[in-house]
Amino acid sequence: MLDAIDPSALAEAESVIVREAELYRRPPEESTFMARLLGKSVGSLEQLSETHQLEKLFLFHRDGNLREAALRKFDGPVSSAFMFIALAWRLNDWVPEVRRAAEECVSRCFPQTPASIVAQAAAVLLIRKSSWRRWGDERRWLDAVLNRRDVASELAALIIERPSGPTARILRGALQTPWMDSFLPQIAGSAVQPATRAVAYETLIAGQASWPNGWRWRWVDKTIGRRRVETVFAHRPLATDISLQDIIALALRDRSGAVRSVAMSGVIRHRDKLSDVEAIAREFLDDSARGVRERAEFILR
Incomplete structure (x- = not known):
C-alpha cells in the first residue's frame, strides 16, 4: 500500500501514516500506568527486527531511534518511487544520527534501484530538493544516482510524454547532469508541453544549461527594508555540437x-x-x- 502512494504526496502522506499507524514517540497505549507496569509483550525494536518490511512503516516513526533502526534494516533495490523519495527525505532528517544512517542506507539501495523508479522519483525531487536546508554532504548520494545515464534516458522519456504537470521545471532541474544534453534535441522536438519544448530550445540556443541552485535575498528598497527572495542559478556549457x-x-x-x-x-x-x-x-x-x-x-x- 505504501508503494502505491503518489510520489508527490510524501508530505501529506507522512502525517496520515503516523496518525493511522500510531507511530508516535510514545504510543498512547504505552503511556498508561498499567501498560508501563505490565510491559509490552513485544517492543517496537523487536517488532521491527522480526516483521518483514516493517522498516517501510517505521521509516516515518516519530522516534528517531526507530527511524535510524529502520534505515539500517533496508537492503536491496528500492521498491517504488514513493519509498525512494521517503529514503531521500531522511537524508534531510532533523536528527544527525538518522541522516548518517540514511547515507549508509541509500549507498546500499540506490545503486541497485531500477532507472524507471529513480526517474519517477526524480520528477519530484529535482523540483523540491533545492529547498532542503538540514543536509550537507549527504546530498552527494542523491546527486550520484540522479546523474546516471540510464536515469537520464528514462527521465527524458517521462518529460516528453507527460501531458501535464511541471515538466519544464523538472527539465530545468535535470539539466545539471551532462547526460541530459544528448536528449535535448528530442525533447525540444517531441515534448507534449510547449513550455518544456521552450526550455529545451532555449538551452540549446544558449549553448549552456542553467538550473536552480538555491536562493538569496535581493533588496528592492533598502530605505524601507523591503526585499524579496531571488532564485540562484548554476550554469555549465552543453556537451553538444548541434x-x-x-x-x-x-x-x-x-x-x-x-x-x-x-x-x-x-x-x-x-x-x-x-x-x-x-x-x-x-x-x-x-x-x-x-x-x-x-x-x-x-x-x-
Whole structure:
C-alpha cells in the first residue's frame, strides 16, 4: 500500500501514516500506568527486527531511534518511487544520527534501484530538493544516482510524454547532469508541453544549461527594508555540437508561439552568427504570436 502512494504526496502522506499507524514517540497505549507496569509483550525494536518490511512503516516513526533502526534494516533495490523519495527525505532528517544512517542506507539501495523508479522519483525531487536546508554532504548520494545515464534516458522519456504537470521545471532541474544534453534535441522536438519544448530550445540556443541552485535575498528598497527572495542559478556549457542555425530554424517552425518567441530571441542574441537575419524577421512580421511579431520588428529596426 505504501508503494502505491503518489510520489508527490510524501508530505501529506507522512502525517496520515503516523496518525493511522500510531507511530508516535510514545504510543498512547504505552503511556498508561498499567501498560508501563505490565510491559509490552513485544517492543517496537523487536517488532521491527522480526516483521518483514516493517522498516517501510517505521521509516516515518516519530522516534528517531526507530527511524535510524529502520534505515539500517533496508537492503536491496528500492521498491517504488514513493519509498525512494521517503529514503531521500531522511537524508534531510532533523536528527544527525538518522541522516548518517540514511547515507549508509541509500549507498546500499540506490545503486541497485531500477532507472524507471529513480526517474519517477526524480520528477519530484529535482523540483523540491533545492529547498532542503538540514543536509550537507549527504546530498552527494542523491546527486550520484540522479546523474546516471540510464536515469537520464528514462527521465527524458517521462518529460516528453507527460501531458501535464511541471515538466519544464523538472527539465530545468535535470539539466545539471551532462547526460541530459544528448536528449535535448528530442525533447525540444517531441515534448507534449510547449513550455518544456521552450526550455529545451532555449538551452540549446544558449549553448549552456542553467538550473536552480538555491536562493538569496535581493533588496528592492533598502530605505524601507523591503526585499524579496531571488532564485540562484548554476550554469555549465552543453556537451553538444548541434548547429545554431539549424536549431533556431526548427524552433521557428514550432506550433507554439512561446517556442517561436524563444527562437526569435535567439535570432536577436546571435544575429552576428546567423545568415539571412533580416529575411527571417520579415517572414515572421505577421506571426500569430505577438511576442514573435515584436521581436521581428525589433530586428528590422
